[in-house]
Amino acid sequence: MAGQRGIEAEVRNASGAKEMRSDEHAPLKLEQFLPYQLNVVANLVSQALSRVYARRYGIGVPEWRVLVTLGQFEAMTAKAIGAHTHMHKTKVSRAVALMEKRRLLTRRANREDKREAFLSLTAAGQAMYKEVAPHALDFAKRLTEILPPGDREAFDRAIALLTARSTELVVEAGGDDED
Numbered sequence: 001m002a003g004q005r006g007i008e009a010e011v012r013n014a015s016g017a018k019e020m021r022s023d024e025h026a027p028l029k030l031e032q033f034l035p036y037q038l039n040v041v042a043n044l045v046s047q048a049l050s051r052v053y054a055r056r057y058g059i060g061v062p063e064w065r066v067l068v069t070l071g072q073f074e075a076m077t078a079k080a081i082g083a084h085t086h087m088h089k090t091k092v093s094r095a096v097a098l099m100e101k102r103r104l105l106t107r108r109a110n111r112e113d114k115r116e117a118f119l120s121l122t123a124a125g126q127a128m129y130k131e132v133a134p135h136a137l138d139f140a141k142r143l144t145e146i147l148p149p150g151d152r153e154a155f156d157r158a159i160a161l162l163t164a165r166s167t168e169l170v171v172e173a174g175g176d177d178e179d
Contacts, residue, residue: 038162045143046061048139049136049139050064052135052139053132053135053136056132056135057128057131057132059098059099060095062087062091062092062094062095063095063098063099063104064132065081065085065087065095066081066085066092066095066096066099066105066119067099067104067121067125067128067129067132068129068132068133068136069081069084069085070105070119070120070121070125070129071121071125071126071129071130071132071133074120074121075108075118075119075120076118076119077110077116077117077118077119078092078093078096078116078117078119079116081096081119096119099125102124103122103124103125104121104122104124104125104128105119105120105121105122105125106119106120106121106122107119108120
């Protein structure tokens with residue numbers, strides 16, 4: 001951490017010479033910026049969990065999200081999966097194509113709208129979901145077991161409030177583009 005402070009304080013001036021600058025008066029400090037903190041936690045959690053299912057099941061984050069969503073809701077369109085998982089349609093499309101190739105999901109045409117299809121897990125996909133779910137739940141338990149019960153309840157409320165407010169801010173900013 002001491003090395004990080006030195007790196008953060010080092011700034012190059014126009015001539016290329018090193019200039020040291022204290023961060024004590026900086027109006028914005030990245031490591032204290034809530035959106036950055038949330039992103040760091042999300043990335044670390046995703047890395048740890050994705051290593052479990054990548055190693056065991058050969059799937060990545062987008063495929064895992066599609067698998068779990070279909071395991072939960074049984075049948076959905078790709079558009080609905082994207083909305084539920086907050087994934088961009090191209091990520092959903094690639095994940096669906098990969099899972100279809102591995103015979104983990106199947107498509108059923110929507111009679112009312114020929115441009116979309118209902119997706120559902122095959123028997124192999126359902127078996128994977130039933131095997132993945134306990135591992136994911138155990139991971140979540142291990143992740144949060146450090147929080148005292150009262151703190152966990154407050155954390156859950158804070159996450160719900162931050163999610164709702166973030167959704168409002170996305171709409172306010174005029175879009176809903178996701179990774």
